[in-house]
Amino acid sequence: MFWAFLLTMVSGVAFAQNNTNSPYTRYGYGQLTDPGSANSKAMGGVAYALRDKSLVNFANPASYTAVDSLTFIFDGGISLQNTNFSNGTLKQNAKNSSFDYITMQFRAAKWAGISVGLLPVANIGYNIGEFRENPDSEAASSTVQYSGTGGLHQLYIGAGFKLLKNLSVGANVSYLWGDVTRSNTLSFPYDSDIFSTIISREVDVKSYKLDFGLQYTQNLGKKHALTLGLVYSPGHNLKSEAMEYRQTGTDANASLNQTELKGNFGIPTTWGGGLAYVYDQRLTVAADVMMQNWDDVAYMGEKNVFCKRSRYSLGAEMVPNPIGRNYLARIKYRVGAYYSLPYYKIDGVRAAKEYGVSAGFGLPIPRTRSQVSVSAQYVRTQGEKAAFLDENTLRICIGITFNERWFFKRKVD
DSSP states (O other): OOOHHHHHHHHHHHHHOOOOOGGGGGGGGOOEEOOOOOOHTTTOOOOTTTOOOTTTOOSSGGGGGGTTTTTEEEEEEEEEEEEEOOOOEEEEEEEEEEEEEEEEEEETTTEEEEEEEEEEEEEEEEEEEEEEOOTTOOOOOOOEEEEEEEEEEEEEEEEEEETTTTEEEEEEEEEEEEEEEEEEEEEOOOSSOOEEEEEEEEEEEEEEEEEEEEEEEESSSSSEEEEEEEEOOOOOOOEEEEEEEEEEEESSTOOOEEEEEOBBBBEEOEEEEEEEEEETTTTTEEEEEEOOGGGGOOOOOBBBSSSOOEEEEEEEEEEOTOOOOOOOHHSEEEEEEEEEEEEOEETTTOEEOOOOEEEEEEEOOSSSHHHOEEEEEEEEOOOSTTTEEEEEEEEEEEEEEEEEOOSOOOOOO
16 A cells, blocks of 8 residues: 555656746746645644654654654655636636655654655746737737746655753755756747747756754643754755757747856755644644745845745644544644745845645544545735735645554564
């Protein structure tokens, strides 16, 4: 069963190249993903202070020490979404599916946990047309088509270490790779004597990414606990290659020029922190904040092309009776909300703000320690100017966690 699931998730990586139709992905690396498994998505994206022995929390590698000593966890997720776009005059709808993540986790020692996973980092997918009418000559009227595909992915291996009874630290080391292709096509009527032009820019990235985390838990009596989580990821320039291809004309006599684009491409420093309060292993309330200094990042060798990015999340999870016989009492009920300022900048100003609400369930699979997580998210991306686009997205996230007891000795009498 697991290998069929693994094959499905891995094949989703190629499918995820076009999991968005947002025109905002014309800018930078496109739509950035927020780290977090299916339970985190249902809780508004909170993750930095969460510790759960039955789930993988790759947003903070210090959490790996929470894994049960007899457990090997496989976790993966996909999303289905429906988005309505509007600029105040025109409206359009798009439906997409995406691969979210696939991870595994196990304990290496009493004081150490290991995790390996494959995650998307950014996604690009748009196709926009514009008609430019020339009132003096119909043959000189033109159509401009803007399109883009691609994205960035990371394959990570991470470890968490328990330094003290209540203090853990961890790190993820990732191979970061992907490609981005953007094309602008200027075309004229077939009877025009003006040649059409296609300009395509391709960026290929092969680099690394580092993430560090810390979690400290303070017990407040027998049933109360408070956990502080901190994460840090250093920014750096990526190892990349960029080319521009310019084609004039569309027939056999078309000319093609190829130019190497100079300039650095970078990723920003990330800071994050969170608090989680847990009551009697039944109620969890958590809050996160995340900051990224995209305004200091070089893109095509230029800085100040982006805005600072921030995200504020609040979420809760309740399970009425985790060891009860009643199935409904063992379901994990989740709810959350977030507010975010994306990094997109258009005409020198911040392009949009974003906020969302979510709710979902963690459904135990009978006679196993595994579970299915299902959540619904409503996300609104609101343009900061009247001319900028508004997006309303309904997203369904489905995650499956296989929680297998592998590391125990059987006794034969």
